[in-house]
Structures are given as C-alpha cells and as structure tokens.
Amino acid sequence: MRRLILAAVCAASAAVPAAAQDAAATAHAFGAREYIRQISLSPDGRRVAIVIPVGPRGTGVMVADPIAGGGAKTILRTPGTDGEQVTDCHWATANRIVCEVAINRPGVGVRNMVFSRLIALDADGRNQKQVTARQSYRALGVAQFGGDVIDWTGDGKGGILMARSYVPEQTIGTRLASSAEGLGVERVDVTTLRRSNVEYANADAVEYLTDGNGHVRIVGTRRSNSAGYDGNVISYSYRKAAGGGWQPLGKLTLGDGYGTGFNPVAIDRALDAVYGFEAKDGRQALYRVKLDGSMARELVLDHEGVDVDGLIRIGRQRRVVGASYATERRETVYFDKELERLSATLGKALPGKPIVGIVDASDGERQLLIFAGSDDDPGRYYLYDKATRAMVEVLPARPELEGVTLATMTPVRVPAADGTAIPGYLTLPHGSTGKGLPAIVMPHGGPGSRDEWGFDWWAQYFAARGFAVLQPNFRGSAGYGAGWFQKNGFQSWRTAIGDVNDAGRWLLGQGIAAPGKLAIVGWSYGGYAALQSAALDPDLFKAIVAVAPVTDLETLRAESLGFTNYPHVDRFIGRGAHVRQGSPARNAAAIRAPVLLFHGDIDVNVGVAESRLMAKALREAGRPVDYVEYKGLDHQLDDGEVRAAMLERSDAFLRRALGL
Structure with missing residues (x-):
C-alpha cells in the first residue's frame, strides 16, 4: 500500500499520549483545521x-x-x-x-x-x-x-x-428588461460558459431533482404570503421519463418539530422511482415511489428505535446504493450487493477503522474513493480499484494528530429523573481508571441534531487533557423520532436541559466525576444548554464554557426579521412564558458558576449580539464572566490559531475554576 506523502503537512511522530505533551502543543494539534x-x-x-x-x-x-x-x-x-x-x-x-x-x-x-x-x-x-x-x-x-x-x-x-x-x-427608457x-x-x-434554459424561472420553486443523466424530473414549490415570507408547505410535482406536463407527487408540511409528508431526495433512473423520507410510527423511514404514473409506493427501510436519515449515493450520476441510521453506532444498509460485500471486506482489511464509507466514484464506478476511521482515529482516505483490488492511501484527515494516542468513545445509557434512559457517549482519558476525574458534560448543537460515535476533535482534546467527557443525546435531539424531539430543545427546554443536568448527576453518582470537579461545555445550542443548565440547578456545574451560544430567544427570533424564513423560525421558537424562562440572558442572576464565552463577530447562525448581551447581563448581576470575541470569524471559528487559543484558554479556565 503506497501513501501520498506531503512532507509539509504529514510529518509523523512517535506515538505518545496527548496528555504527555505540553498544553500549547496539545491545543495546536487538536485545534488545527481538518x-x-x-x-x-x-x-x-x-x-x-x-x-x-x-x-x-x-x-x-x-x-x-x-x-x-x-x-x-x-x-x-x-x-x-x-x-x-x-x-x-x-x-x-x-x-x-x-x-x-x-x-x-x-x-x-x-x-x-x-x-x-x-x-x-x-x-x-x-x-x-x-x-x-x-x-x-x-x-x-x-x-x-x-x-x-x-x-x-x-x-x-x-x-x-x-x-x-x-x-x-x-x-427606464429602454426595452432592456427581464x-x-x-x-x-x-x-x-464549464469550458465555454455557453448556457441554455432547461427549466424557466419559477417564483415559487425551491428545489429541482434530476435523474443524474441530465433530465429534471421533480420540482418543489412553496407559496409565499402577502408579506413575502415563506409558506410552510412544499408541494412536489414530477414528470414522466417520456416527458410531458407536471403531475402531483405529494406535499411536505414544515412544523416546529418534525415535518409531515413525503420529502423526495433522489431519483433512481433505472427503477424510474424516487427515494424520499416520511414518518412511520413516529420515526423517519425511507420510501420509494414510482414515477411512471402509477405512484406505486414501497417501504424500503425503517427502524423501530431511530430515524432512517441517511441516503448513500455515489458516482457522477449520484446513484443510490444504500441508506443508513444511527443507533449506538451508524449502520449502513447497502442495496447494492457488490458494495455490501466490498464494505465488509474493507472493514476487515482496515483493522481498527470500523467506519468505512464510499465518498466518490469514477465514471462506471471502476475506482472508488474510500474513507475509513473510528472514534480514536480521525480517519484517512484511500483510492480503491475494483479490477485490480489494489488500494492506495491518499491522505490522513488530520495529519497533526498522526502518532497521538487518542481516547475511545463508549456508548452509555444515563437515567433521567423520570426514569427515561438517555443515550450518550462517554470518552475517558486514555489509560485512566475512569474514576475520580475532572469531568465535562458536553451537550451538542442544533438543537435539531445529535451526537454520534466517531472521532470528535473537541471531546478528544479535553480527554487528552485528563477530563472525562459525556455527550448526552437529550430529549430534544434529532434522530430518535418525533416523540423524542418533542417540541424542540427551545420550546421543550425544561426536559432537554433536565436531561443534560441528569447526565452530570450520573457522572457524579458513578464516581466518574470527582466531587466539585464537574463542568459543562457547549457550542451553539450546546452553549445555550450550558448556560441554561443553571436555571434548573445553579450548584451542579462549577464552571461553564459556551461557544457561540444562543442566550435570548427573542433576540434569536429578531435575527430572522427581514428574511423569508422568519415564520419558520418564529414557529420553531414559539410564544409564551418559555421564551423568558428559557433565555439564559434573562436569568443571569441564577448562574453561580464562572462563565467563559467565545463568539465570532460575523456569525450568521447565532448573532454575536447574543454573547455580548449575556456578558453584559452576567456583569450586571455581579457574576464572574470572561468574554472573548474574534473579529472576522463565523459560527465555526474556522481559524487554526484561534481554535488552539480557545482550547488552551478553556483548559486553563476549567482547571482554575475546578481547583485542578
């Protein structure tokens, strides 16, 4: 197996635990952009x-x-x-x-x-x-x-x-108009830039799907209201392979949680059918609908516990070859038997890398671009030739972590106060006993998201610095069906944040977290959860780190004023007492733990005004807060030097606050 070596970026080092390196070097290794x-x-x-x-x-x-x-x-x-x-x-x-x-x-x-x-x-x-x-x-x-x-x-x-x-x-004054x-x-x-119309502009159109061979087969349209805001219903139409006019396919209604109706995603030209997602028994399933005029419908894949939420497509025609869902780990079901056998073979040929996926394919799918990784391996890319069965390594995803021993991620079930088992992932420092550690609860962003088993640079950094890290998929997370999602993590904040806090109590109860050594760290909605956790239990966490957090739901709503999606954001946040009660900036006096905030000043996901407001409210309430604002950076803080500085400063802040 040959490896493409780029000396400037891929210099390998002897395998040593990251915790053994100095703080600055560790922060730079993990903070480096992928x-x-x-x-x-x-x-x-x-x-x-x-x-x-x-x-x-x-x-x-x-x-x-x-x-x-x-x-x-x-x-x-x-x-x-x-x-x-x-x-x-x-x-x-x-x-x-x-x-x-x-x-x-x-x-x-x-x-x-x-x-x-x-x-x-x-x-x-x-x-x-x-x-x-x-x-x-x-x-x-x-x-x-x-x-x-x-x-x-x-x-x-x-x-x-x-x-x-x-x-x-x-x-004005000419006929030059359109x-x-x-x-x-x-x-x-793409060479000459010659262009010609295929589908004329449609003021209501929001999406077009093709068969991967140059033919538009599906259009999605959505009416706007008199004020120009988006409606909440997308109507889909299709045309037959032989051509002709548009015929109705179905409707997708967008709500404040899971939508209802059929959401078409990809067309299979050979089957003359479209794959799409729709709810079944409260969870998302994959269906296939014929586009030959019969509208014959077939359930392709569902799961009794989680959403089927991934469609596997490869090659220039974006051929559908499988689907996936995430339980404790993501599972892929291949419809293509040859690829199913190949995936199993590669999984055995690449020991220690149970995540194997097809990223791209050549014309005719003779060569495949493969990714392989795991929880303790950021992964690497390979080029595989079907005819010769030869595989050539391309590059590692994170060369700065080559040779660094990383921690393993273990699926766990955490009991909530009402007895509900909350799924999550526990990452312990490599070589630790797993007891009496400084610990972090790390709620994910979203809230319409979830954590999955695999490499996570943020969790791995803190594990490398000696912290136990627990990532709970609290109620309000996506991936487990409409019942689990509830009304989303803002309207159902008491349940979502209650689950997050129960995750912290579990760490203490299991003896994983040493008494008085428990912190909470989050990004985006995770930052919101970190701050809002104090509204339910001000004494649980002894330190709070929030990156680009939502801090006031009315401010979040106002950020969408003037944009066509405002009604959707408005419905998602909702109206009522939860808006005030569920806004950390309006409950700053309840927060007793020291707070560290980070935000980029050109964030398009969560406006920087949210962290400015939070810092101001904490100071006015006499609460300890450090606020770091980065000029010219967005929601992801996509700067290797900034990320390294953020990691190093967070680590120092947590050690000081927890008395380490």
Missing part, C-alpha cells in the same frame, strides 16, 4: 481534488495523483481574511473542476449574510472562469447564492445542470 475538508475523484479515477486549509483562515484546492505517488499541486487559494472560503469542489470533466466560493458579508438588520459563487478551472489551475451568471447593473435585486449543480452529466461533454436564482431587470424571477435550471458548458 486537512481534508472535502475531496472528490476525477471521472477517469486517477486524480483527486481536495479542499484544504491554507494558513490560519484561508482555503485552497489541491490536485493530487495518488497512483503516481506524487504530483500534488495547490491550484487555487483564498486568504480567508475577508470571509472568503472555498467550500466544495467537484470534477465536471477529467480536466475541469467546478468549485463553490462562499463570502461572508454584512447583511440586513442584525445578521451577516453568506453569498456564494461558482467558478471553473483546469486541473492545473489555469483558465479560471466564473460559472455563476454575472448580474447586470439593471438587476432589481441581488442574487445571494451563485447556484447549485444538480447534475454533473448534463450533456456528457462537460455540461452541467445548475439551479440558479433569476433576478428581474429593468432600465421579468424572469425565481429558481430555474440552466445547462452550462
């Missing part, structure tokens, strides 16, 4: 395009030839200093790559906005062109997003199908 941020395989199966970090905040695109064992070249760079990042790259032809560049800019009201544009370039970096249609000075508005590639085989010759937003144009408005589809040649 080296392979996104990766794709060329149609001929020989080269990969990788989105990589460049410097503390920048991004780049690197093209490498794993089979030849070298030739890696960075063909595009963005400095990241002005909020510009490459987010995604895919091969349109064997020599032409299309990349999305996102730009964070000041927006309306209290929110920043992210804009995006698509560019195309050759595999050597030459011949760069903007694929996104350039706006005329006559445009009556701004196209925020530069388009989404919905089909990579629009004509088989480098033409793609791209869904894009049209903005009407007008010039009334086209809304989402449409066009075919674009």
Whole structure:
C-alpha cells in the first residue's frame, strides 16, 4: 500500500499520549483545521481534488495523483481574511473542476449574510472562469447564492445542470428588461460558459431533482404570503421519463418539530422511482415511489428505535446504493450487493477503522474513493480499484494528530429523573481508571441534531487533557423520532436541559466525576444548554464554557426579521412564558458558576449580539464572566490559531475554576 506523502503537512511522530505533551502543543494539534475538508475523484479515477486549509483562515484546492505517488499541486487559494472560503469542489470533466466560493458579508438588520459563487478551472489551475451568471447593473435585486449543480452529466461533454436564482431587470427608457424571477435550471458548458434554459424561472420553486443523466424530473414549490415570507408547505410535482406536463407527487408540511409528508431526495433512473423520507410510527423511514404514473409506493427501510436519515449515493450520476441510521453506532444498509460485500471486506482489511464509507466514484464506478476511521482515529482516505483490488492511501484527515494516542468513545445509557434512559457517549482519558476525574458534560448543537460515535476533535482534546467527557443525546435531539424531539430543545427546554443536568448527576453518582470537579461545555445550542443548565440547578456545574451560544430567544427570533424564513423560525421558537424562562440572558442572576464565552463577530447562525448581551447581563448581576470575541470569524471559528487559543484558554479556565 503506497501513501501520498506531503512532507509539509504529514510529518509523523512517535506515538505518545496527548496528555504527555505540553498544553500549547496539545491545543495546536487538536485545534488545527481538518486537512481534508472535502475531496472528490476525477471521472477517469486517477486524480483527486481536495479542499484544504491554507494558513490560519484561508482555503485552497489541491490536485493530487495518488497512483503516481506524487504530483500534488495547490491550484487555487483564498486568504480567508475577508470571509472568503472555498467550500466544495467537484470534477465536471477529467480536466475541469467546478468549485463553490462562499463570502461572508454584512447583511440586513442584525445578521451577516453568506453569498456564494461558482467558478471553473483546469486541473492545473489555469483558465479560471466564473460559472455563476454575472448580474447586470439593471438587476432589481441581488442574487445571494451563485447556484447549485444538480447534475454533473448534463450533456456528457462537460455540461452541467445548475439551479440558479433569476433576478428581474429593468432600465427606464429602454426595452432592456427581464421579468424572469425565481429558481430555474440552466445547462452550462464549464469550458465555454455557453448556457441554455432547461427549466424557466419559477417564483415559487425551491428545489429541482434530476435523474443524474441530465433530465429534471421533480420540482418543489412553496407559496409565499402577502408579506413575502415563506409558506410552510412544499408541494412536489414530477414528470414522466417520456416527458410531458407536471403531475402531483405529494406535499411536505414544515412544523416546529418534525415535518409531515413525503420529502423526495433522489431519483433512481433505472427503477424510474424516487427515494424520499416520511414518518412511520413516529420515526423517519425511507420510501420509494414510482414515477411512471402509477405512484406505486414501497417501504424500503425503517427502524423501530431511530430515524432512517441517511441516503448513500455515489458516482457522477449520484446513484443510490444504500441508506443508513444511527443507533449506538451508524449502520449502513447497502442495496447494492457488490458494495455490501466490498464494505465488509474493507472493514476487515482496515483493522481498527470500523467506519468505512464510499465518498466518490469514477465514471462506471471502476475506482472508488474510500474513507475509513473510528472514534480514536480521525480517519484517512484511500483510492480503491475494483479490477485490480489494489488500494492506495491518499491522505490522513488530520495529519497533526498522526502518532497521538487518542481516547475511545463508549456508548452509555444515563437515567433521567423520570426514569427515561438517555443515550450518550462517554470518552475517558486514555489509560485512566475512569474514576475520580475532572469531568465535562458536553451537550451538542442544533438543537435539531445529535451526537454520534466517531472521532470528535473537541471531546478528544479535553480527554487528552485528563477530563472525562459525556455527550448526552437529550430529549430534544434529532434522530430518535418525533416523540423524542418533542417540541424542540427551545420550546421543550425544561426536559432537554433536565436531561443534560441528569447526565452530570450520573457522572457524579458513578464516581466518574470527582466531587466539585464537574463542568459543562457547549457550542451553539450546546452553549445555550450550558448556560441554561443553571436555571434548573445553579450548584451542579462549577464552571461553564459556551461557544457561540444562543442566550435570548427573542433576540434569536429578531435575527430572522427581514428574511423569508422568519415564520419558520418564529414557529420553531414559539410564544409564551418559555421564551423568558428559557433565555439564559434573562436569568443571569441564577448562574453561580464562572462563565467563559467565545463568539465570532460575523456569525450568521447565532448573532454575536447574543454573547455580548449575556456578558453584559452576567456583569450586571455581579457574576464572574470572561468574554472573548474574534473579529472576522463565523459560527465555526474556522481559524487554526484561534481554535488552539480557545482550547488552551478553556483548559486553563476549567482547571482554575475546578481547583485542578
């Protein structure tokens, strides 16, 4: 097995426990941004395009030839200093790559906005062109997003199908105007930039699905109200393979929790059917519906305890080959028997890496791009050739952690106060007895999310520094059905935060956490949960770290004013006493533990005003608080130096607060 070695980033070191390294070195190793941020395989199966970090905040695109064992070249760079990042790259032809560049800019009201544009370039970096249609000075508005590639085989010759937003144009005193408005589809040649309409702009359209071979088969439409806000019902229509007019497929109603109705996701051209998700017995299941006019419906996969929430698609046609769900670990069910056998074989051939997934495939699926990793291995990528059965290693996902001994993650069940078993994951420091440790409860973000078994850089860092880390999937988490999700983690905050606090009590009761050595750490909704935990039990946690937290539900609601999704956000947060009672900034006096806050000032997920408000409220209540604000960073604090500093400062804060 050969390995593509990039000396600048992959220098290996002897395996030593991370806790044995000094604090600064450990923080830098874990705070480093993931080296392979996104990766794709060329149609001929020989080269990969990788989105990589460049410097503390920048991004780049690197093209490498794993089979030849070298030739890696960075063909595009963005400095990241002005909020510009490459987010995604895919091969349109064997020599032409299309990349999305996102730009964070000041927006309306209290929110920043992210804009995006698509560019195309050759595999050597030459011949760069903007694929996104350039706006005329006559445009009556701004196209925020530069388009989404919905089909990579629009004509088989480098033409793609791209869904894009049209903005009407007008010039006084001339006939130079366009009334086209809304989402449409066009075919674009990524070399010549010739473009032609496939689906004319539709003001109500929100989504188009193709069969992976250049034909649009499904459209989703949503009516807006008189004020221009989005409705809560998406109506889906389909057309037959032979063409013709649109026919009704179904409706998806968006609620304050799980939606209801059929949500189409991917079309299988060979079966002339669409795969989609819909509730069954209170949990999400995968269905298949025929598009031949019969509307014949088939249950493909469900699970009695969790949502089926993943669809496995590979190759340039995005062929559906399986589905997945997460119990204690994520399980994949392959519909393709050859890939099922291959997955089992690779799982045995790569000992210690039980997470094996197919990332991409060449034309004809002769070569496969594989990821393999585990809880104590950040993972690495391989190129596999079906004909020769040879596998070549491409790169590790996190070279800075090469040779570092990491902790294992164990699924656990934590009893809540009402007897409900709360699933979660316990990560103990490598080599520890698991008793009498400083400990952290780490609630996840979302709240419509969940933690899963696998590598987690944040939890692993604290374990490396000697902390036990418990990540509970409290009620209000996604993945376990509508009953578990309840009304979401804001409207049902008492239950969600109660479960989080019960996780802390369990750590103490089991003797895992030493008395007086329990803290809570969270990011986004997790930061909200960390702060709000004191509203139910001010004496439980002795230190609180919150990164980019929601702190006031009315402020969160106001952040969406002026945006079309405001009604959805409004419904999700809800109205009533829970808004005041469930807002940490309005209950700052209840917090007794010292608080450390971090936030980026161009956060588009949770406005920086939330942490500023929280810090102000804590100070006015006479509570100890440290607040660190980072200029020019978004919700993810996507800067290796900043993340390292955040980790090191958090560790020092926790040690001081817990008396370590």
